[in-house]
Amino acid sequence: GENADDAKATELNVLFDMRCHPTNSLLSTSLQDWQGPAILFHNNSTFRDSDFNDIMKIEGATKMKDKTTIGRFGLGFCTTYHLTDLPSFVSRNYIHILDPHKRYIGHQRGGVKIDFCQGRYAKYIQLYEDQFAPYKDMFGCDVKSLSPFNGTLFRLPFRTNNISSKISLSAYDSSEILQLQESFIREAETLLFFTQHVSSLAIYVINPNDTPQQMNLIHSVNRKNVSNPLSFQPFLQTHQQLIDRILDGNDETAAVSTCRYQLSVTHKADTNWIVSFA
Secondary structure (H helix, E strand, O other), rough: OOOOOOOOOOOOEEEEEEEHHHHOOOOOHHHHHHHHOOEEEEEOOOOOHHHHHHOOOOOOOOHOOOOEEEEEOOOOHHHHHHHHHOOEEEEEEEEEEOOOOOOOOOOOOOOEEEEOOHHHHHHHHHHHHHHHHHHHHEOOOOHHHHOOEEEEEEEEOOOOOOOOOOOOOOEEEEEEEHHHHHHHHHHHHHHHHOOOOOOEEEEEEEOOOOOHHHHHHEEEEEEEEOOOOOOHHHHHHHHHHHHHHHHHHOOOEEEEEEEOEEEOEEEEEEEEEEEEEE
């Protein structure tokens, strides 16, 4: 969520993909264990050129130079390794698979980045078709089309008990994935309280034997400003200024900033909120 908000996306989609994808044509046979159930995050923004480099800096050193970004891409992205050893993402004309321990892909840079719009890479997309199958038709993504993807799609395949990981001991079976799903639903409303740009959040599930076209919406939250439509951005800018002063050791009280908005939540009546910071 933080990464999407930092990217100035207005929509965030979370998908629990419970399918197991083919394993016959992968970049490496060692990747077979990562073709199973995964959580995907989609937003309607695209990576900047600098983002492709920043996301490789696991300690988030670059991020610290810009206090206006909370999750792009330091601590916020590092939390993905609680779920997986092998995060990947598609944005614009690139697919990027991260392998920080250089264990699965064998690339010296800890991952591989493929420009799937370049004709010379088209044969690799065909040759390793199963590797890219999990992204097909996910929120309009199709790397085989050789056309840029106008958005960003992260895929975090769940670490299972049969995977020996050097990153984390956390593993996820179907019951733990369900618990995570329920946790996302509980926290969905809270997330939109403090996002600067994201105003729509949807959570989906694809069951093991379903197709992408059978993606099931299980929860959604939408935020609508009901006062001045332009009031929410200055409100959050004031909030950010207060955080910056505290981080700089200056905790003087800021002027009160208030915003009023409406939340629409699946299976609930709309609610109106007034949020203030001082």
